[in-house]
Amino acid sequence: MLTFAGTLVVLSPAVLVALFGISTLLRTTVGETVYSRCTAAAVSTGLAAAVWILVAMLLTDDRQVEVNLGDWVRIPAAAEHHAGEPPGSGAGVSPQISDEPHFHFTMKFMFDRLSIPFVIMTYVLCGVISAFASRYLHRDGGFQRFFLFLSFFLLGMILSSAAGTIETLFFGWELVGLSSALLVAFFHDRRGPVVNGLRVWSIYRLADAAFLIGAMSLHHLSGSGDFSGLAGQGVWPEGRVDVPQQSVLLVGCLFLFAAAGKSALVPFSGWLPRAMEGPTPSSAVFYGALSVHLGAFLLLRISPLLDRSPVLSGLVVMLGAVTCVFAAMAARVQSDIKSSLAFASLIQVSIIVMEIGLGFRYLPLVHIIGHACLRTLQLVRAPSLLKDYNSMINALGGVAEHRSAIEQSRYQRMYRFAMNRGNLDSILDEFVVRPFTAVLLWSDRMERRWTNWLSGENK
């Protein structure tokens, strides 16, 4: 029964994606109500199944339920020649096939103390946001498009949260990235959202590349892409990984890079306020609640690696601390509510990252859930904030005078630093993007000159 419930958890958003995808591809004229109801049905089904698993786990005291849907791709092993062998040594010898799989992509899902809260939280918040958006975006030209992207996001989050293998986690991770970027650029007749969407996507792609390299390296080091294999004998969070120390640091740093990209930690924090260009419901669920915590989730999932390397844990704490100071400064000077909330989210996310680095496991999990719920509420109420603020001022009888204990000149410098968001985007642009594109543009010019000369034409 638990296998059935686990399948249902994953299948319901997949069916939703298929329905909306086919409808979009065939350009059918499906009404808003159908979209909202389909989303509600998928969310309710998935949520009910997830709660069912939770109850069953609590009743049976089973701390880990695995749902193995079988091998999606399976290549049997062969006694093949390896790079170091001289090619002649195997001449005329046919490889022998054994039953042991050589490459397999298993569709395996794992419900444990980490994934179940995440799955339930995802369903609850996506359900709330879809109900909110069905009114907020009523008669908007992009209503169907929003729900299509939301369904991709939901599927991505569920796959990432419940992934039993690192490949499945990557599958979901990529879906979350794409849907995020497209929703940031939702109002695509304006230049700003589109430019910001592309920036978010660029950061995500680099983070994804680091994730993929880390996943492949881990696969080779541990001999398995399975999280249960990675965690050794114990279940989360008590697992112990059996990987050499230096390799742990390297692989861990790659995952930390990926988590920093996804959770907007320094130096990638610049994309978070830019992401607020999207519609409010998507900002709430993506950058206030779920997507922004996915980096922290990854760190929790690979916590056996952190336990193995104090240096890696120290790096995690340091990155969290730097991000926290930066976000706290930037949050104080933002002039619009969504940016302000974005940096407020970042403060909490960085504290969560620090907690993870310090070796806590359940505390960051509880922190994530509490923060996600609060931030979703704040973001969906953001449009009516002015009214709330005026009510508060009326109740207080005026605005309190602000006094700073810091010296005036230093205060101004800090203010400029915070106002410019630490110049993080400018630094990345100046020292990474510009030299890179300058070389490429120079190559392009040289190529054009070369082809012009060869063709004898002057274009």
Add this chain to the structure above:
Amino acid sequence: MIQELHFPWLETGILLPLAGAGICACLTDSVRAQKVAIFVAGLTLLLAVGEWLDFSMVGSFEAHDHWDLAQRLTGRDNILVIDELSAPLPALSAMLFLLTILSTLRTKLDRFSMSLTLFSESIVLATLSCHDPWLLIVLLSLAVLPPWIELVRRGVSPRIFLIHMGAFIVLLVAGRLLLGDAASGGQASALSATLLTVAALLRAGVVPVHCWMTDLLENATFGTAILFLTPMTGAFAVMHLVLPVVPVWAIRSIAILSLITAVYSAGMALVQTDARRFFCYLFLSHSSLVLSGLELVNVIGMTGALCVWISVGLSLTGFGLTIRAVESRIGRISLDRFHGMYEHTPTLAGLFLLTGLASIGFPGTIGFVGMELLIEGCVEVYPLVGLSLVLASALNGISILRAWFRIFTGVPLQSSVSLKSQFAERFAVVLLALLILGGGLWPQPGVASRHHAAKSLMDLRHQRAGLAVKSASVVEHGDGTSNSETQP
């Protein structure tokens, strides 16, 4: 003794488009010529699919036609042969030709010659079934004719294309001539290997000899350029003419240069301001990934490369056809401004994104597993190579979304006529999209077939390498020298 198919699929599939080309050349009405071309290309696709199914039923590594006409005419065995590697390629290529012909708008019929396209199809199908090295060289030379004729007809200089293709043919012929006895199973001399390697690099468009590709895409019709590039006959030629005979250093050189090309082209795609050049670099990056994977020495990596070959063929053709459809509405697409095409062609926008993401191996599409296998295989053998593959893929992903944003977003384009996509265009790209998604959600049959092909190819390579070591050993013993340095 190789197995025989139940019908002369290969020869019929080659002769039919050739006959169609002749008929189309006689027709003065371009609309009628297109109808004939669609009919012929459709029939050719059916034959190619029939050949693939028949080959699957035969269950052997290689098979030749029933009543083998080529054998009767020339008196030589196994000229046109289908094998595990090439089995799906004629069907894939035939489909690409059909969809390109089908999605050509009437306004473009005067520029896009149906007879030359069908002639190209015939040559491509013959190339993909040819196992005779000299005939393969002839076919590769003939394939140069249609784009060249088109460039001349359009009044643009074909010099760059001709210089590169001419050099390719000359080097290939010289390299094969110098091979001598090595052609029958041994390894080439240093000079011959160098000539063949440079020929391979030229045809594959590897940096720095890739400029003919940008030139072709900029100056020929988009359809002709797509059909010259996406069947990847260059990679096929490298597999059959170069890799089996050149020594390890030459294979490694091709692999390293291919990899540099993959990363360089991915970067170049990012800074392009013209959609055709952008497509060119994107294709170059992907085809180089395939080429670098084909030179890997493990089965997993090669399986990945063969899977990516199919996925890139499908996805980048779909991608190219979508750009072509947009181009036929607004002219040459500049990527330094926003065109706002989404409101006019939402289906094309969706398909552009889908095919583009499929080419980089996005989850759920046909390229995902292939790319995973390719990276996995690379990391196992050369970890740094694996990193470069991931970097190239990341850069390609960024450039695809950038192009999508530039073409489809922005203030909606004001037009006095409808710019909606036509049924034939939608059909072509939707069919490709279904194949991309179908292959992505149910990848096992495709991967198993490519894995089997990769395994057989590795066996063949090891057998040939064994023969080479043995013959080298015999020669050196004959000279009275030690064979202690004969290990490659």
